[in-house]
Amino acid sequence: MINFEFYNPTRIIFGKDAILKLGRELSRYGNKVLVITGGGSAKRSGLLDHALRILKENNKQVWILDGIKPNPRLDSVYEGIKMCKTRQVELILAIGGGSVIDAAKAIAVGAATQHDIWDFYLRKLSVTKALPLGCMLTLAATGTEMNGNSVVTKWETREKNFISGSALFPKFSILDPTYTLTVPRDQTANGCVDMMVHVFEQYFSHTTDTPLQDRLCEGLMKTIIENALILAADPQDYTVRANILWCGTMALNELVGMGKEQDWATHIIEHELSAEYDIAHGAGLAILSPNWMAYVYKENKALFRQFAERVWDIQGNGKSEEEIILEGIRKTREFFVSIGAPATLEDAGIDESKISLMAARAVRFGPVGSMKKLGKEDVETILRNALV
Numbered sequence: 001m002i003n004f005e006f007y008n009p010t011r012i013i014f015g016k017d018a019i020l021k022l023g024r025e026l027s028r029y030g031n032k033v034l035v036i037t038g039g040g041s042a043k044r045s046g047l048l049d050h051a052l053r054i055l056k057e058n059n060k061q062v063w064i065l066d067g068i069k070p071n072p073r074l075d076s077v078y079e080g081i082k083m084c085k086t087r088q089v090e091l092i093l094a095i096g097g098g099s100v101i102d103a104a105k106a107i108a109v110g111a112a113t114q115h116d117i118w119d120f121y122l123r124k125l126s127v128t129k130a131l132p133l134g135c136m137l138t139l140a141a142t143g144t145e146m147n148g149n150s151v152v153t154k155w156e157t158r159e160k161n162f163i164s165g166s167a168l169f170p171k172f173s174i175l176d177p178t179y180t181l182t183v184p185r186d187q188t189a190n191g192c193v194d195m196m197v198h199v200f201e202q203y204f205s206h207t208t209d210t211p212l213q214d215r216l217c218e219g220l221m222k223t224i225i226e227n228a229l230i231l232a233a234d235p236q237d238y239t240v241r242a243n244i245l246w247c248g249t250m251a252l253n254e255l256v257g258m259g260k261e262q263d264w265a266t267h268i269i270e271h272e273l274s275a276e277y278d279i280a281h282g283a284g285l286a287i288l289s290p291n292w293m294a295y296v297y298k299e300n301k302a303l304f305r306q307f308a309e310r311v312w313d314i315q316g317n318g319k320s321e322e323e324i325i326l327e328g329i330r331k332t333r334e335f336f337v338s339i340g341a342p343a344t345l346e347d348a349g350i351d352e353s354k355i356s357l358m359a360a361r362a363v364r365f366g367p368v369g370s371m372k373k374l375g376k377e378d379v380e381t382i383l384r385n386a387l388v
Helices: 018-026 047-057 074-087 098-110 117-121 185-203 211-233 238-251 265-277 281-299 301-311 321-338 355-362 376-385
Strands: 011-014 032-037 061-065 091-096 133-137 149-154 159-164 172-175
Touching: 011 018, 011 238, 018 047, 018 133, 018 172, 032 047, 032 074, 032 098, 047 061, 047 091, 061 074, 074 098, 074 117, 074 149, 091 098, 098 117, 098 133, 098 149, 098 159, 117 149, 117 159, 149 265, 159 265, 172 238, 185 211, 185 238, 185 265, 185 281, 211 238, 211 301, 211 321, 265 281, 265 355, 265 376, 281 301, 281 321, 281 376, 301 321, 355 376
Parallel strands: 011 172, 032 061, 032 091, 091 133, 133 172
Antiparallel strands: 149 159
């Protein structure tokens, strides 16, 4: 295990009727609030209306920035920053899924600086301060409700970049599984894939002597698998929605990967895919992650065998190590397909025309990954293997 520091200041308010604690949280901050939402699930579930009533009851001045898109756009971030500075906003309240919260984080940083927010995403500047941010989550997926990460897309140039920093942790996040019951099946599936791959990125590591971290990751993966399969058949099951919602948070609140070198190549490659084609992030990950596994598993066969045996319960029964590993990778792909995710780029309507371009962009800051350092040719091979 390598040395680490763990810091997570986000207050989680979880469960049915958790929204009733919003007034208490609002009392900790100023009176000028910018509400940021996508407008879809937040409106369908009734969460947005309920939150606005509570804001009114607490005598807050409220402005709304809605219409945040999946793979949140930089132009919406600029609009939000301008609103914050013009109105001297004191608290940002994000109501929606991961894209809404990621955009809100970008706005919180941009409103607290005179620099161009995109310069932070280009790694020219480091995040040191941000406006206070509260979250009300409507989709189990990204874990951004309890971490210091944000991903934003500059659509004009098809660039999708991320920032990280302790200032980006939300002050509080309200997680009521009731408000995820209206999430459509495809978005539910993509969310389950996203959280599963978040665990992959932390689990598949060359760092040794991490038995607790490995078991935490394996427990999360098995719980996601069990509950995602139930949701695929019955999306209205509150208990299962609650389990999946908490899995999404735990998968990327930075706990399970502490003390381990992490990978993140699959996410970086997928960012280029969704930046170029605007597909759902989870759908892209479902396509890429089994292909990444097949490309890199020889770098640490013991760990990939452990994954197959512990997560997928694959028994040896005379099989070679190679056969066990490949069966684990196959089961991973089959699981994603079984809950409604695509298996290939062809399934997503993507051809090979921009593979070389996406591969070059993926490594523009240098080789990606740690299980195996991937250069442009490696990334291009993984993308081509994902075509069919």
